[in-house]
Amino acid sequence: MPIAMSALMMPGLGQFFQRRWSAGALLSTGFLVCFAGFLAVVGRILVAYYRFAFDFTGGCEPDVRLGSGLGFLAGALAVYLVSLADVVVAYRRAVRRHEDAQRAAIAPPPRVP
Secondary structure (H helix, E strand, O other): OHHHHHHHHOOOHHHHHOOOHHHHHHHHHHHHHHHHHHHHHHHHHHHHHHHHHOOOOOOOOOOOOOHHHHHHHHHHHHHHHHHHHHHHHHHHHHHHHHHHHHHHHHOOOOOOO
16 A cells, blocks of 8 residues: 555656566656656746736737647656556555465465375
């Protein structure tokens, strides 16, 4: 459960807690790149509108394109969801291996005729 909670905070953290370093680095880097791209697009839009709002010379409304920002946001959301699914699948796989190992240790020895 703590691993899933850490994956909710930041994609890749759950993988780091599971000691899956390459998957954690890949997912956290992918998320950070996509989210930074989204913030850059939103920042440009905000700067353009603030310039327009405080330009008292009667300039025209800024040309704002939101398509690339939505693409970055969709990419960040996709990485986030993939990270959550990956943590859950890896956790279930580890639990299943642990249970199989316990069953093998508890299993009675084969009977010798």
